[in-house]
Amino acid sequence: MTRLDYRKxxxxxxxxxxxxxxxxxxxxxxxxxxxxxxxxxxxxDWNFLTKLPLPTGEVGxxxxxxxxxxxxxxxxxxxxxxxxxFFGGVYxxxxxxxxxxxxxRYMADLLNGVPSIVIGVFAWTVVVVPMHQFSSLxxxxxxxxxxxxxxxxxxxxxxxxVPRELREGALALGAPKWKxxxxxxxxxxxxxxxxxxxxxxxxxxGESAPLLFTALNNAFWAxxxxxxxxxxxxxxxxxxxxxxxxxHRQAWAAGLxxxxxxxxxxxxxxxxxxxxxxxxxx
Amino acid sequence: MAPSTILAGTARQTRGFWSRLRTxxxxxxxxxxxxxxxxxxxxxxxxxxxxxxxxxxxxxFGWKFLxxxxxxxxxxxxxxxxxxxxxxxxxxLALVISVPVGVGAAIFLSELxxxxxxxACTFLVELLAAVPSVIYGLMAIFTVVPLLRQYGEPxxxxxxxxxxxxxxPMLGIGFxxxxxxxxxxxxPYIIAISRExxxxxxxxxxxxxxxxxxTRWESTSQVVVPYARLGIxxxxxxxxxxxxxxxxxxxxxxxxDPSIHxxxxxxxxxxxxxxxxxxxxxxxxxxxSSLVELGLVLFLITIxxxxxxxxxxxxxxxxxxxxxx
Numbered sequence: 001m002t003r004l005d006y007r008k009x010x011x012x013x014x015x016x017x018x019x020x021x022x023x024x025x026x027x028x029x030x031x032x033x034x035x036x037x038x039x040x041x042x043x044x045d046w047n048f049l050t051k052l053p054l055p056t057g058e059v060g061x062x063x064x065x066x067x068x069x070x071x072x073x074x075x076x077x078x079x080x081x082x083x084x085x086f087f088g089g090v091y092x093x094x095x096x097x098x099x100x101x102x103x104x105r106y107m108a109d110l111l112n113g114v115p116s117i118v119i120g121v122f123a124w125t126v127v128v129v130p131m132h133q134f135s136s137l138x139x140x141x142x143x144x145x146x147x148x149x150x151x152x153x154x155x156x157x158x159x160x161x162v163p164r165e166l167r168e169g170a171l172a173l174g175a176p177k178w179k180x181x182x183x184x185x186x187x188x189x190x191x192x193x194x195x196x197x198x199x200x201x202x203x204x205x206g207e208s209a210p211l212l213f214t215a216l217n218n219a220f221w222a223x224x225x226x227x228x229x230x231x232x233x234x235x236x237x238x239x240x241x242x243x244x245x246x247x248h249r250q251a252w253a254a255g256l257x258x259x260x261x262x263x264x265x266x267x268x269x270x271x272x273x274x275x276x277x278x279x280x281x282x
Numbered sequence: 283m284a285p286s287t288i289l290a291g292t293a294r295q296t297r298g299f300w301s302r303l304r305t306x307x308x309x310x311x312x313x314x315x316x317x318x319x320x321x322x323x324x325x326x327x328x329x330x331x332x333x334x335x336x337x338x339x340x341x342x343f344g345w346k347f348l349x350x351x352x353x354x355x356x357x358x359x360x361x362x363x364x365x366x367x368x369x370x371x372x373x374x375l376a377l378v379i380s381v382p383v384g385v386g387a388a389i390f391l392s393e394l395x396x397x398x399x400x401x402a403c404t405f406l407v408e409l410l411a412a413v414p415s416v417i418y419g420l421m422a423i424f425t426v427v428p429l430l431r432q433y434g435e436p437x438x439x440x441x442x443x444x445x446x447x448x449x450x451p452m453l454g455i456g457f458x459x460x461x462x463x464x465x466x467x468x469x470p471y472i473i474a475i476s477r478e479x480x481x482x483x484x485x486x487x488x489x490x491x492x493x494x495x496x497t498r499w500e501s502t503s504q505v506v507v508p509y510a511r512l513g514i515x516x517x518x519x520x521x522x523x524x525x526x527x528x529x530x531x532x533x534x535x536x537x538x539d540p541s542i543h544x545x546x547x548x549x550x551x552x553x554x555x556x557x558x559x560x561x562x563x564x565x566x567x568x569x570x571s572s573l574v575e576l577g578l579v580l581f582l583i584t585i586x587x588x589x590x591x592x593x594x595x596x597x598x599x600x601x602x603x604x605x606x607x
Contacts, residue, residue: 011497015394021386022395025469026403029410032421039424088321091314104318107325113588114328114581115527117554121561121577122328125335145328148321178310199412206414209529209554213561233416237530240420248424255420259413266412270405 033259040256043249053219053235059246063254065221066230069136072222073215073231074205076140077147082197084144085151089193092152093159094181105153112149119145120210128214136222136229139215143204150203154196158189195273202265206258208233232258329581336575338567347575353540353556355564360572362579364540368457368550369580372532373525375461375546376468381518383465384472385507388514391473392480393488393502404477411470419534422463427454427535430462435547450545453537458546460536464528468521475520475595479513480506512594519591523584529554553580 001009047062054061088108092101123142128134162185170180186193208231216228217238232254239251339347343360350361387407391400431454438448483506491501507514537549538559553576564570 007497007500011499014499014503015390018386018390018394021383022390022403024383025387025410025473026406028466028469029406029413032413032417035421035425036417084317084320087314087317091311091318095311095314096318100315100318104322107322109592110585110588111321111325111328113523113584115529115554115584117527117529117557118332118577118581118584119328121335121557121574122331124561125331125574126327145324148324152318152321176305176307178306181310202412206412206416208414208416209558212558216562233414233530236416236420237534240416240423241534251420255417259417262412262414263409266409 033263036252036256036259039249039252043253044256048250048253052221053230053250055219056242056244056247061250063230063232063235063250065218066232066235066254067257069215069218069222069229070205070231070233072225072229073136073139073143073211074201076137076225077143077204078201080141081144081147081200082151085148085200086155086193086197088148088152089155089159090181090186092156094177094185108149108152111145112153115209116146116207117209117212120212120214123210123214131226133226134214134216134228135226136215137225139211139229139231140225142210142214143207146204146207146210147200150200151197154200155189155193158192158196159185161192162188192273195269198265198269198272202262202269205265206233206262208237212237332574332578332581336571336578339571339575342568343572347572348579351542355560355569358566358568360568362553362576364542365551365553365556365576366579367542368536369526369552369554369583371457371550372460372464372536372552373522375457376464376525377518377522379462379465380468380472380521384469384517384521385476385514387469387473388476388480389502389507392477393498393506404474407470407473411474415467415528415530416534418463418467419531422459422531422535426462427459430454430459434458439547446544447546450543450547452547453549455535455537456547456549457536457543460532460550460552461546463531463535464525467528467531468525471524472517472521475517476510476514479510479517479595482513483509512597516591516593516595519587519594523587523591526587527554527580527584529558533558553577 047060049062049067050064051060051062052065053063088104092104096104119142123138123145127138127141131138166184166188167180170184171177175183211231211234215231215234217234218228218230222229236251236254236258239247239254242248339360343350347360347362348366349363350359351363352359352361353364354360387403391403395403431452435448435452435454435458439452442448487505487509488501491505492498496504532552533555536552536555538551538555539549540551540556541548543550557573557577557580561570561573564573
């Protein structure tokens with residue numbers, strides 16, 4: 001074999017390998033999806049969606065309280081987190097000075113990188129301990145801490161992408177800056193900002209680590225937002241590590257429900273954004 | 283007009299501050315400033331809160347907490363080393379698998395694949411990153427662990443059993459399972475950021491290499507990848523930061539045993555998983571504060587790794603080879 005043949009051979013082998021790597025990574029998604037659909041679809045039924053969990057050992061029951069609990073806590077997180085993230089992002093993009101903005105950006109990135117379990121510990125110290133009670137409020141607060149940096153950075157990014165001419169045109173017409181921002185710049189970037197928010201919500205909806213010791217869990221309906229509350233991710237965790245087959249069955253069902261919710265939201269968000277632009281920055 | 287000078291936050295400007303709030307601009311500035319300040323305060327509060335709450339444990343153990351190997355809630359003796367060891371071991375193991383696969387896939391997506399295929403694959407990889415951690419755990423318990431127990435670990439023991447890493451009973455759960463799951467979870471991040479770094483390598487670099495007679499692979503491996511290396515390193519560190527803090531999937535497969543083993547087949551524990559398992563059951567100030575201090579240690583480790591990652595990606599973007607972090 002000549003030297004050129006050898007080089008061509010290496011070229012072919014290595015490039016094929018990179019293709020194999022890609023195929024492996026992409027096929028993982030379909031493996032996960034397929035396996036969950038296979039196991040979960042046999043377990044999702046009307047009972048699963050409408051009944052409470054039964055005591056251990058009894059077959060049947062559902063996770064209605066966990067579904068409602070998850071929605072409640074994501075709702076609380078959205079109510080706290082989205083405004084802070086949105087207005088913070090507007091500040092960074094439109095009003096920010098140099099030093100303070102750098103500090104806020106830095107801290108938001110820091111917060112974004114904090115492991116979710118540590119966020120849970122923090123929420124425990126500031127909400128659970130003073131209230132002497134695990135609650136969906138604490139869970140929602142923990143989730144909102146994860147939502148804020150995501151929303152803030154995506155809001156800032158999409159506002160920054162608004163063309164300069166739009167701002168200048170509005171300013172030239174004599175509008176004060178706040179009016180320019182509120183009626184021209186933000187509406188122009190609204191689609192992207194909403195996409196960022198939806199992706200953020202999808203991300204926190206699947207989080208279980210921050211809920212373990214803030215919302216805890218509950219086998220019954222939570223009577224208010226100051227009560228321990230069940231959530232789908234935590235239910236999947238407790239059911240998957242339990243030794244009962246029927247619980248495993250339910251874990252699969254809950255997993256399928258959660259994954260479908262998260263994936264559909266992600267696809268929808270990108271569809272809203274349209275035009276192939278990648279909205280998610282790691 | 284430069285509104286940023288109005289609210290620079292210095293004491294000099296507090297006088298006459300309220301009287302300045304007449305126009306909408308200043309009100310808008312103040313309102314958005316307040317929300318941005320909340321983010322800043324929350325992060326500071328987080329660090330201070332962890333520090334304060336872990337006080338009793340810091341007072342009792344001091345720096346020895348970090349090197350203590352004993353974790354005995356009954357006797358009230360707490361050392362963090364087994365957890366730090368488990369956290370780092372599983373994360374490094376994950377990267378050993380996910381870096382070659384991730385960088386390989388990134389090369390394929392940026393250098394070889396036609397744009398349509400590349401976009402579709404990138405989209406799917408982003409979806410893979412969106413799969414919740416607990417779903418990975420669920421999959422791992424029922425697929426990865428049995429497969430490892432039946433095929434993977436016996437195979438490794440037969441072929442590489444002379445090494446201390448592949449000895450002992452083969453249970454399926456343990457460091458190896460956790461590392462494997464983490465590798466799957468970090469791959470999407472490594473692909474996404476490496477691909478961006480590779481794509482921002484100027485076209486002339488490739489063309490010059492090709493013109494000199496290099497094959498496609500030679501141009502990629504000797505010109506394009508070295509040009510984007512800082513961004514790729516950055517992606518590795520970001521993946522590492524993810525892996526270090528990952529909780530649910532690891533907790534479900536690592537076996538939860540606070541001891542240090544060289545063998546990858548053995549059960550272990552990570553900082554995140556001990557928090558997940560023991561926090562709600564912890565009784566007594568010392569036990570709780572020790573767990574919080576573990577959280578603080580994890581917080582500091584991830585901050586350092588994240589900062590390194592950002593520095594690296596920033597360094598490439600200064601050079602103009604990577605656009606986003």
